[in-house]
Amino acid sequence: MATTTARPAALDGSEDGRGLLTRDDRARLYRYMLLMRATEERALTLYRQGKVPGSYYDGHGQEAVSVGSAYALGPRDRACVLHRDLGAHLIRGVRPGRVLAQMMGRATGITGGRDGNMHFGDRHLGCVGMVSMLPDMALVACGLGLAFQIRREPRVAMTWFGEGSTANGVWHEAMNVAGIRRLPVVFVLENNQFAYSTPNDHEFAVDPVERAAGYGFPGIKVDGNDVEAVFSAAAAACERARTGGGPTLIECDTMRMHGHGAHDDMRYVPPELLEHWAARDPVEAYEARLAAAGIDTAAIQADVRAELERDTEWALQQPMPDPPTATDGVFAEVAEPLGDGEAPWSRWSPDREATHA
Numbered sequence: 001m002a003t004t005t006a007r008p009a010a011l012d013g014s015e016d017g018r019g020l021l022t023r024d025d026r027a028r029l030y031r032y033m034l035l036m037r038a039t040e041e042r043a044l045t046l047y048r049q050g051k052v053p054g055s056y057y058d059g060h061g062q063e064a065v066s067v068g069s070a071y072a073l074g075p076r077d078r079a080c081v082l083h084r085d086l087g088a089h090l091i092r093g094v095r096p097g098r099v100l101a102q103m104m105g106r107a108t109g110i111t112g113g114r115d116g117n118m119h120f121g122d123r124h125l126g127c128v129g130m131v132s133m134l135p136d137m138a139l140v141a142c143g144l145g146l147a148f149q150i151r152r153e154p155r156v157a158m159t160w161f162g163e164g165s166t167a168n169g170v171w172h173e174a175m176n177v178a179g180i181r182r183l184p185v186v187f188v189l190e191n192n193q194f195a196y197s198t199p200n201d202h203e204f205a206v207d208p209v210e211r212a213a214g215y216g217f218p219g220i221k222v223d224g225n226d227v228e229a230v231f232s233a234a235a236a237a238c239e240r241a242r243t244g245g246g247p248t249l250i251e252c253d254t255m256r257m258h259g260h261g262a263h264d265d266m267r268y269v270p271p272e273l274l275e276h277w278a279a280r281d282p283v284e285a286y287e288a289r290l291a292a293a294g295i296d297t298a299a300i301q302a303d304v305r306a307e308l309e310r311d312t313e314w315a316l317q318q319p320m321p322d323p324p325t326a327t328d329g330v331f332a333e334v335a336e337p338l339g340d341g342e343a344p345w346s347r348w349s350p351d352r353e354a355t356h357a
């Protein structure tokens with residue numbers, strides 16, 4: 001199966017070359033990219049102020065991938081989102097305030113303070129919480145795709161992962177099962193040049209997009225810093241999946257402009273490489289294109305700034321979770337007593353029984 005390179009969409013003020021994006025869509029794409037960047041910058045500030053526990057992981061420089069691809073999903077589709085894809089959460093309707101509350105472990109964060117800054121996803125908005133083992137979310141997406149297929153529902157599961165994840169056996173299992181069963185799954189590969197400190201030329205001998213052919217479905221490579229090119233490829237892949245055409249792998253060529261996490265000074269990245277990609281910043285490039293097309297980007301910027309100020313203030317006022325509720329909703333309820341109404345631990349530990357009495 002041929003591997004193709006999608007052409008970046010042309011901006012002519014009214015169409016994207018495929019007739020899918022209106023002016024309003026373009027303004028929204030810009031807004032979400034800006035919102036993702038601004039929210040992550042704010043979260044980083046909160047981290048540096050000691051308000052975000054652990055480390056902090058962002059997608060600075062990868063906004064076009066996250067936003068362009070997620071924008072192609074419909075409300076009934078599902079998003080298996082990873083650590084650099086805040087834009088996907090925002091597009092699905094998660095408010096920046098809830099994201100910031102999540103980062104700070106507050107009770108009104110997405111997991112109610114039961115997790116830090118990574119494994120969250122609002123199921124009511126169609127976002128599946130991240131699984132840390134990479135790239136296990138690809139298999140979760142296949143499971144969703146299989147359910148949609150069995151129920152004959154025209155729905156799509158989209159999943160994101162870095163190029164480092166394509167070296168893991170789980171990724172190949174996901175690609176294999178998706179290819180065999182022609183599952184309605186869109187695999188979005190974010191090739192951000194580094195898997196932690198490992199550069200591309202130490203990661204693979206053959207561009208991972210080529211591997212799709214080995215599993216019997218198309219692989220498409222796009223400029224991951226061009227939000228319309230990403231959207232265009234994702235919209236075509238979703239349409240293909242929805243109409244029984246099976247999976248697609250979309251490789252988005254981009255760059256991780258920050259360290260792996262906030263703790264990482266990324267001194268292993270050559271400065272000239274960073275300069276090269278900084279000149280192709282996805283948010284700035286799109287702003288220039290929209291401004292040239294007469295879209296009021298300054299108004300969008302002001303709107304995003306105001307929203308973030310409001311949401312930050314709200315997030316900072318949110319309470320920490322109440323400790324006695326810490327395990328609420330975490331474990332499955334035991335459906336039936338194990339015998340005579342006796343607590344299970346009493347059979348092996350009278351001390352423990354006493355503690356829990």
Ligand SMILES: Cc1ncc(C[n+]2csc(CCOP(=O)(O)OP(=O)(O)O)c2C)c(N)n1
Nearest residue numbers: 084132133134162163164165192194195196
């Ligand atoms: C199976 C597994 N091995 C190792 C890790 C630790 N780890 C977390 S992120 C990361 C780098 C992943 O690189 P890539 O897939 O390219 O994604 P990126 O972080 O660059 O977006 C590693 C090794 C993990 N989460 N899961």
